[in-house]
Amino acid sequence: MKIRSSFHALPRDDERPSSDAVSLTSWNSSFLAALADGAGTAPAAREAAEHAVSLVATHFRSHPLSWTPGKALRETVRLINRTLWNESNARFGRPEMVCTLAIALYDEGFLTHLGIGDSRVYLLRGGELTQLTKDDIDPENPLCLTRAIGAEEELNPTTYKLSLEPGDILFLCSDGIHHHLSDDELKQSLLAETSARHIAKQARDASSDETRDDCAAIRIEIESLGWSERREDHQLPIPEKLASGQKHDGWTLLRSFGANDRCWLAEREGCRQVMKFAPLEAVDQPPITHAFLKETWNAVRFSSDPPFVKAWENPVRTSLYYIMEFVDAPGLANLLKQRRLQVDEAVQLGGFLVDACIRLLRHDLVHGDIKPENILIGSAYDSVFFKLIDLGSCCEVFSHHSRAGTASYLAPERFKNAPINECTEIFSIGVTLYESLTGQLPFGEIERFQTPVFRDPKPPSSHNALIPPWLDAVILRACSILPENRYSHFSELLFDLSNPQKVRPWHRDSAPLIERNPVLFWKCAAIFFAIVAAALAVQLATHQ
Incomplete structure (x- = not known):
C-alpha cells in the first residue's frame, strides 16, 4: 500500500515538553497509528502517554497468530492499562500515570480503531468528515473523563472495524485540537493537505491563554491499498477432489480447463462462470495458500481493466476459490x-x-x-x-x-x-x-x-x-x-x-558491416577503392 503521513506533538508553550505522544509504525501492507494525551501536566502524565504509544506497537506485533487484529488490539490496550495502573500504585500509591489513547490499525485488509478518553479518530471520505470514536466524558462535566488508560485496574475497550478506500484520510488528534478547531475547520485543513504539525499550530494559535493545551495530531492519507491477508481466508477448506457434477455454493462444475484440474467451468441458473480453486498443495503449505490469496486479490483489483478477465470473490464462499467471467475464446x-x-x-x-x-x-x-x-x-x-x-x-x-x-x-x-x-x-x-x-x-x-x-x-x-x-x-x-x-x-x-x-x-x-550499415560500408569501400586508384595512378606516373 502507499500512504502519505505526518505526525506531531506540540506543547502548549515552548518552555516545557508536551504531555502528548504520537507514533506511527508500518510493516508490509499494514500500519498502526497511536496517539496519547497525558492527563495533567505532571511528568507522570507525560510518561504515561509516552509509555502507551511505545507499548502499543511492541505488544501488538507479538500477539498470537490465532487472534484477530481486533482481539489483539483489545488485549494490548488491557495490558497497557494494567501496566500503567500497577506502576502508578507502586511509585505514587495512587493513579498518576493516566492518559487517553486513540488507535487506528490497518491490518488484514480492514481498519480497526479504538478510542479511550477524549482523543479522537476521524475519517475524511468524499468530502465528509466523520468522527469514528466516541468521547468518554461526563455529560454533566465536560472536563471530566469517564474512562482513561491507567485510571482503573480493569478496562474493557471496544474496537470497531471498517473498510478503507483509496483517497481516504485518517486523522487522530488530542482534545487540544478538537476543542479549538471545529469539524468544518478540520475538514478544510485536511482537504488542503495541511500537515499534522500545522494543524496543531492552528489549534494552539486559536486558543486563549486560559484554554491553551498540548496539541497532538496524526494525518494519514491512503493513496492506494496494498494486499493484506485475512485470517478467515486461511480457515476456508480446500476441496481435495473436484469432479463434474459437484456443487459448490450453488455452482455446478461442468468441466476442467485442460491439464489444470483446479480451474473449472461452472454453471448456476443458466449462467456460466469460471471457478478457480486453491492448489491442493495449499492444504499443508501456508506459502502456497498465501500465493493463491494474493493471486485472488490481484485478479479482483484488476478486473475492471480491459486487458484482464473480470473476477470477484463470493462473499459467502464455503471453500477457498474465486470466480472469473467465462470468456468464450480459445487460448x-x-x-x-x-x-x-x-x-x-x-x-x-x-x-x-x-x-x-x-x-x-x-x-x-x-x-x-x-x-x-x-x-x-x-x-x-x-x-x-x-x-x-x-x-x-x-x-x-x-x-x-x-x-x-x-x-x-x-x-x-x-x-x-x-x-x-x-x-x-x-x-x-x-x-x-x-x-x-x-x-x-x-x-x-x-x-x-x-x-x-x-x-x-x-x-x-x-x-x-x-x-x-x-x-x-x-x-x-x-x-x-x-x-x-x-x-x-x-x-x-x-x-x-x-x-x-x-x-x-x-x-x-x-x-558484418555491410549488413549492419550498408551506407557506411559502401562509403568505406568507395574511399578504399579511391585510395587504391590514386596509388596505382602515382605508380603508373612514376614508371613513365
Missing part, C-alpha cells in the same frame, strides 16, 4: 496449433500486451509469465480481441526472489538471478510475438533446470515471408540476448509498434 497457444497470426493481428497483440504491462506497472507489478498459454484470443465482428490471464505469477518489479515465468520465454539474465523488470518482460513479449507469427520459438524449447546458451535467432521473416522488415526489427530488438540492446521501457516498444516508418533497422552484433 492463443491452442490457436497457434491451427494457424499463425496475421501481421496485423500480431501488431495488435503486441500493443495489447504492452498496454496490459503498463497497467500492472502503475501498481509496481509485472506479470512474470507472458506466453501464449496465458493469452485468450477471441473474435468480435471483423476484428480480434485479447485477454491476459493467470495473475498468480504477478510480482513486484525489480524482485530478486521471484521464480515466475516459463523457461522458453525467460530473458537470458533471468537464468542468472537478475531481477525481473520492464526489460525482462519485453523479452517475453518479443518471444511471444515471434512464436505467434512463425509457429516457432526463437531460442527453441528450454527447460527450467537448464543453463541455456543463447545465440542470435533467425529473423522471423525467414520463417514467414509476409513479415515486413520493420516488424522483423521490432521483434528482434525486443528479444535481444543482451539487455542493453533491448527496449528498456514499454513505451519504447509501443512507439515502434505504432510508428512503423520510424523503426530503426536491427542487426545482430556479429553481423
Whole structure:
C-alpha cells in the first residue's frame, strides 16, 4: 500500500515538553497509528502517554497468530492499562500515570480503531468528515473523563472495524485540537493537505491563554491499498477432489480447463462462470495458500481493466476459490496449433500486451509469465480481441526472489538471478510475438533446470515471408540476448509498434558491416577503392 503521513506533538508553550505522544509504525501492507494525551501536566502524565504509544506497537506485533487484529488490539490496550495502573500504585500509591489513547490499525485488509478518553479518530471520505470514536466524558462535566488508560485496574475497550478506500484520510488528534478547531475547520485543513504539525499550530494559535493545551495530531492519507491477508481466508477448506457434477455454493462444475484440474467451468441458473480453486498443495503449505490469496486479490483489483478477465470473490464462499467471467475464446497457444497470426493481428497483440504491462506497472507489478498459454484470443465482428490471464505469477518489479515465468520465454539474465523488470518482460513479449507469427520459438524449447546458451535467432521473416522488415526489427530488438540492446521501457516498444516508418533497422552484433550499415560500408569501400586508384595512378606516373 502507499500512504502519505505526518505526525506531531506540540506543547502548549515552548518552555516545557508536551504531555502528548504520537507514533506511527508500518510493516508490509499494514500500519498502526497511536496517539496519547497525558492527563495533567505532571511528568507522570507525560510518561504515561509516552509509555502507551511505545507499548502499543511492541505488544501488538507479538500477539498470537490465532487472534484477530481486533482481539489483539483489545488485549494490548488491557495490558497497557494494567501496566500503567500497577506502576502508578507502586511509585505514587495512587493513579498518576493516566492518559487517553486513540488507535487506528490497518491490518488484514480492514481498519480497526479504538478510542479511550477524549482523543479522537476521524475519517475524511468524499468530502465528509466523520468522527469514528466516541468521547468518554461526563455529560454533566465536560472536563471530566469517564474512562482513561491507567485510571482503573480493569478496562474493557471496544474496537470497531471498517473498510478503507483509496483517497481516504485518517486523522487522530488530542482534545487540544478538537476543542479549538471545529469539524468544518478540520475538514478544510485536511482537504488542503495541511500537515499534522500545522494543524496543531492552528489549534494552539486559536486558543486563549486560559484554554491553551498540548496539541497532538496524526494525518494519514491512503493513496492506494496494498494486499493484506485475512485470517478467515486461511480457515476456508480446500476441496481435495473436484469432479463434474459437484456443487459448490450453488455452482455446478461442468468441466476442467485442460491439464489444470483446479480451474473449472461452472454453471448456476443458466449462467456460466469460471471457478478457480486453491492448489491442493495449499492444504499443508501456508506459502502456497498465501500465493493463491494474493493471486485472488490481484485478479479482483484488476478486473475492471480491459486487458484482464473480470473476477470477484463470493462473499459467502464455503471453500477457498474465486470466480472469473467465462470468456468464450480459445487460448492463443491452442490457436497457434491451427494457424499463425496475421501481421496485423500480431501488431495488435503486441500493443495489447504492452498496454496490459503498463497497467500492472502503475501498481509496481509485472506479470512474470507472458506466453501464449496465458493469452485468450477471441473474435468480435471483423476484428480480434485479447485477454491476459493467470495473475498468480504477478510480482513486484525489480524482485530478486521471484521464480515466475516459463523457461522458453525467460530473458537470458533471468537464468542468472537478475531481477525481473520492464526489460525482462519485453523479452517475453518479443518471444511471444515471434512464436505467434512463425509457429516457432526463437531460442527453441528450454527447460527450467537448464543453463541455456543463447545465440542470435533467425529473423522471423525467414520463417514467414509476409513479415515486413520493420516488424522483423521490432521483434528482434525486443528479444535481444543482451539487455542493453533491448527496449528498456514499454513505451519504447509501443512507439515502434505504432510508428512503423520510424523503426530503426536491427542487426545482430556479429553481423558484418555491410549488413549492419550498408551506407557506411559502401562509403568505406568507395574511399578504399579511391585510395587504391590514386596509388596505382602515382605508380603508373612514376614508371613513365
